[in-house]
Amino acid sequence: MTDTKSEASREDTGNRLDAPMNASxxxxxxxxxxxxxxxxxxxxxxxxxxxxxxIEDFRQEIYAQVLTxxxxxxxxxxxxxxxxxARNLLIDRVRREHVVPIDAVxxxxxxxxxxxxxxxxxxxxxxxxxxxxxDALDRLPxxxxxxFTLKRLEGLSRAEVAQRMGISERMxxxxxxxxxxxLADMLxxxxxxxxxxx
Amino acid sequence: MSEPAxxxxxxxxxxxxxxxRANSEDWSEGDRTAFDSWLAQSPAHRAAYWRLKAAYVETxxxxxxxxxxxxxxxxxxxxxxxxxxxxxxxxxxxxxGVATINFAPQPSQTYSTQIGGNKTLALRDGTxxxxxxxxSVRVSLTKTRRTVWLDKGEAFFAVAHDASRPFIVMxxxxxxxxxxxxxxxxxxxxxxxxxxxxxxxxxxxxxxASRAQPLQLxxxxxxxxxxxxITVKAKxxxxxxSELGWRRGMLIFHHTTLxxxxxxxxxxxxxxxVVDDKAASLTINGVFPKxxxxxxxxxxxxxxxxxxxxxxxxxxxxx
Numbered sequence: 327m328t329d330t331k332s333e334a335s336r337e338d339t340g341n342r343l344d345a346p347m348n349a350s351x352x353x354x355x356x357x358x359x360x361x362x363x364x365x366x367x368x369x370x371x372x373x374x375x376x377x378x379x380x381i382e383d384f385r386q387e388i389y390a391q392v393l394t395x396x397x398x399x400x401x402x403x404x405x406x407x408x409x410x411x412a413r414n415l416l417i418d419r420v421r422r423e424h425v426v427p428i429d430a431v432x433x434x435x436x437x438x439x440x441x442x443x444x445x446x447x448x449x450x451x452x453x454x455x456x457x458x459x460x461d462a463l464d465r466l467p468x469x470x471x472x473x474f475t476l477k478r479l480e481g482l483s484r485a486e487v488a489q490r491m492g493i494s495e496r497m498x499x500x501x502x503x504x505x506x507x508x509l510a511d512m513l514x515x516x517x518x519x520x521x522x523x524x
Numbered sequence: 525m526s527e528p529a530x531x532x533x534x535x536x537x538x539x540x541x542x543x544x545r546a547n548s549e550d551w552s553e554g555d556r557t558a559f560d561s562w563l564a565q566s567p568a569h570r571a572a573y574w575r576l577k578a579a580y581v582e583t584x585x586x587x588x589x590x591x592x593x594x595x596x597x598x599x600x601x602x603x604x605x606x607x608x609x610x611x612x613x614x615x616x617x618x619x620x621g622v623a624t625i626n627f628a629p630q631p632s633q634t635y636s637t638q639i640g641g642n643k644t645l646a647l648r649d650g651t652x653x654x655x656x657x658x659x660s661v662r663v664s665l666t667k668t669r670r671t672v673w674l675d676k677g678e679a680f681f682a683v684a685h686d687a688s689r690p691f692i693v694m695x696x697x698x699x700x701x702x703x704x705x706x707x708x709x710x711x712x713x714x715x716x717x718x719x720x721x722x723x724x725x726x727x728x729x730x731x732x733a734s735r736a737q738p739l740q741l742x743x744x745x746x747x748x749x750x751x752x753x754i755t756v757k758a759k760x761x762x763x764x765x766s767e768l769g770w771r772r773g774m775l776i777f778h779h780t781t782l783x784x785x786x787x788x789x790x791x792x793x794x795x796x797x798v799v800d801d802k803a804a805s806l807t808i809n810g811v812f813p814k815x816x817x818x819x820x821x822x823x824x825x826x827x828x829x830x831x832x833x834x835x836x837x838x839x840x841x842x843x
Binding site for chain 2: 361385387389390393394455456459460474481483499506507509510513
């Protein structure tokens with residue numbers, strides 16, 4: 327079983343247009359097309375990889391590969407491109423590590439179907455974004471939320487936030503940075519409907 | 525593909541720190557250079573940074589949910605009765621009541637308004653800048669040039685012509701150059717609009733490589749730039765007038781869809797209007813004080829016969 331699965335072949339990641347792209351086009355494409363797929367990508371990685379500690383690195387590596395490719399030409403169809411990149415990364419990893427975790431690649435074949443389905447992700451994100459943002463803000467650690475709210479939403483300067491919270495300006499930056507990381511994870515990485523969580 | 529030298533967590537936290545610093549007051553030219561080279565170092569850096577930046581940009585929508593604070597930098601609030609008390613209190617508290625500010629020539633100074641705010645800057649060169657709701661500009665006047673960065677929001681510029689000192693507005697990576705004129709710039713997260721009321725302006729886009737030649741815009745021209753395209757069209761006078769209605773505290777709708785009208789109100793008010801899909805495409809005409817959400821809701825209820833439901837921070841209008 328695992329043998330045939332681990333030999334699942336790498337797939338070509340699809341057609342691309344050939345003009346080199348400038349950075350702002352690539353960024354706009356990445357934000358518009360790739361980020362809305364993140365919750366699906368994370369679900370796929372969680373389903374297909376046992377060691378959860380690897381997942382954030384995988385996501386990062388997949389995005390880096392996707393961008394490297396997009397910088398020479400934006401892929402025509404984003405979802406199959408991202409998923410195939412993810413699939414190839416997992417296959418490479420399985421091969422490199424020799425030891426095949428039994429369920430590491432269990433869903434790779436089933437993925438062939440999922441890759442071609444047009445997803446509702448993007449629309450769902452746009453519709454829901456305000457509620458999701460508010461929810462994400464509510465779930466930040468209290469000090470992060472306070473710093474973020476004062477600085478970003480109420481427009482206080484960093485010095486003013488530091489004074490208001492009784493901390494150093496450097497700590498304000500740290501709280502803000504932590505808040506942004508957590509918000510991005512909640513906004514992009516989580517299932518679209520939190521009630522649907524297992 | 526080789527093993528990444530740094531973990532995703534490390535890269536992510538570097539990216540977050542850059543993002544926060546880039547949005548701080550003391551971001552310098554040196555910081556910018558260091559940041560650019562960090563960003564150019566690897567696609568992993570760009571992925572992490574762009575992802576966090578996108579989330580950060582999205583959070584601007586949360587600003588719209590917050591009520592304007594009283595007595596902060598907003599110097600002039602609407603003259604509507606229910607806000608008059610707040611405005612009077614602000615004056616008594618020593619906040620500048622009449623919004624005229626003289627600039628000394630200095631590196632760059634930031635001026636901003638909160639949601640629902642409105643402020644007029646009178647520059648020493650005779651130029652006037654009117655800031656609309658939730659707007660932030662930085663101004664730098666030197667002997668050789670006048671530069672304004674419109675970081676967010678909307679501003680109307682009436683520029684005093686001075687051939688020896690070009691007047692330049694930097695907005696979202698684009699450059700708008702005045703040639704003695706009046707114009708309006710609106711900078712939303714995903715969209716930039718430049719409307720020329722009088723005279724001529726030049727528009728030079730550093731973002732779109734395809735657009736090498738600067739564009740010339742004449743009176744009546746409206747330019748719209750999105751991350752994908754730049755379009756220019758001439759607008760009828762009444763459309764232009766409605767875009768400028770906010771300068772008189774009014775929102776002017778002319779064959780405007782209910783969804784667009786609600787979005788306009790939402791720029792100025794803490795209580796957000798939500799219009800369901802079925803009602804969204806109805807069109808209306810009318811003039812409303814920008815803070816008078818109840819009047820708009822009454823119109824929806826009484827004239828368009830729509831269903832209205834007040835929830836915690838928002839009012840839902842449905843068919």
